[in-house]
Amino acid sequence: MESLPEEPQLAPEGQHPVPDEPCLASEEAALAHLLEHCWPGGRSFCPRCGGGRLYELSAGRWRCAGCKYTFHPFSGRWINNGNLTPLTWLRLLHMYAGEATVHTLAAELGLSYNAAYKAVTTARFAILAHAPDARQLLGPETGLGGYLKGKKLTGEPRGGGGQVPIPVFGILERNGWVFIDLVSGLSAETVFHFNHNFHLRIERSGNLVHTAPYRHYDALVLCGDDSLPYEYIRRRADGQAEPKSEFWKFAGGRLRAFKGVSPQRFPLYLKELEFRFNHRRENLFATLVRYLCDMVPDVPELDESRP
Numbered sequence: 001m002e003s004l005p006e007e008p009q010l011a012p013e014g015q016h017p018v019p020d021e022p023c024l025a026s027e028e029a030a031l032a033h034l035l036e037h038c039w040p041g042g043r044s045f046c047p048r049c050g051g052g053r054l055y056e057l058s059a060g061r062w063r064c065a066g067c068k069y070t071f072h073p074f075s076g077r078w079i080n081n082g083n084l085t086p087l088t089w090l091r092l093l094h095m096y097a098g099e100a101t102v103h104t105l106a107a108e109l110g111l112s113y114n115a116a117y118k119a120v121t122t123a124r125f126a127i128l129a130h131a132p133d134a135r136q137l138l139g140p141e142t143g144l145g146g147y148l149k150g151k152k153l154t155g156e157p158r159g160g161g162g163q164v165p166i167p168v169f170g171i172l173e174r175n176g177w178v179f180i181d182l183v184s185g186l187s188a189e190t191v192f193h194f195n196h197n198f199h200l201r202i203e204r205s206g207n208l209v210h211t212a213p214y215r216h217y218d219a220l221v222l223c224g225d226d227s228l229p230y231e232y233i234r235r236r237a238d239g240q241a242e243p244k245s246e247f248w249k250f251a252g253g254r255l256r257a258f259k260g261v262s263p264q265r266f267p268l269y270l271k272e273l274e275f276r277f278n279h280r281r282e283n284l285f286a287t288l289v290r291y292l293c294d295m296v297p298d299v300p301e302l303d304e305s306r307p
């Protein structure tokens with residue numbers, strides 16, 4: 001059983017009135033809205049082979065005439081995780097777009113905390129899967145891909161998530177866009193070494209560590225665990241390592257609120273902030289619905305023999 005971190009309080013309670021979205025009017029409207037995203041224009045296809053010759057079975061299931069696969073419209077998609085009704089999914093995504101906490105989601109939607117947390121985790125995976133560097137982030141450097149078993153999310157990563165080195169991310173903001181890169185080949189220990197021997201400034205807040213500008217990055221950021229030698233951080237008298245960027249103004253407080261997030265799940269939260277910042281002038285709800293209805297990608301094979 002994974003531990004469920006306390007979600008940060010971002011949105012004030014009670015500020016999520018039922019919105020004026022036609023798809024939120026009823027279960028039927030919600031289902032029709034989701035089906036239109038899965039099968040645009042009503043063109044159904046097999047999620048396994050892509051074939052379009054299908055037989056409709058009972059209870060919303062279909063069978064492919066080509067490969068004989070039996071499925072339903074959400075098979076193989078992110079939204080096929082969590083067992084929520086179409087209307088509950090859409091209401092949850094609408095509130096999540098407005099940064100409702102898991103506690104608020106659970107209370108307002110009549111879900112258990114675990115069910116709401118699992119749905120939000122699914123949304124975060126769907127966001128991450130749409131990032132340009134999704135293949136790298138779902139690869140062996142983070143261990144996140146281990147949470148996927150086939151097309152389904154599991155609560156526990158394959159091969160034990162704790163054995164993956166703590167990844168280091170570089171934040172780069174240019175012309176109002178932010179890019180958060182996984183910096184390959186740079187370990188948390190190396191960042192501490194740079195601090196100690198090359199005077200790279202470091203700030204720590206709980207397990208969250210960020211640095212002053214490094215190479216072309218505005219900051220390096222990582223989420224450590226108790227294995228890191230925090231006492232090794234050398235402070236400098238000439239000011240703080242607070243990056244002066246629009247993204248940091250947007251994300252700094254939110255990042256510090258991610259108390260209790262594990263190093264393994266930290267990339268999900270970082271890519272969520274990247275998504276929220278880069279889409280800050282758009283209708284996040286519409287984008288989230290589209291992402292959730294997309295197919296779960298095949299993750300790269302993990303090398304399970306790694307130490």
Ligand SMILES: [Zn+2]
Pocket residue numbers: 046047048049050051064065066067068069
């Ligand atoms: Zn097929």
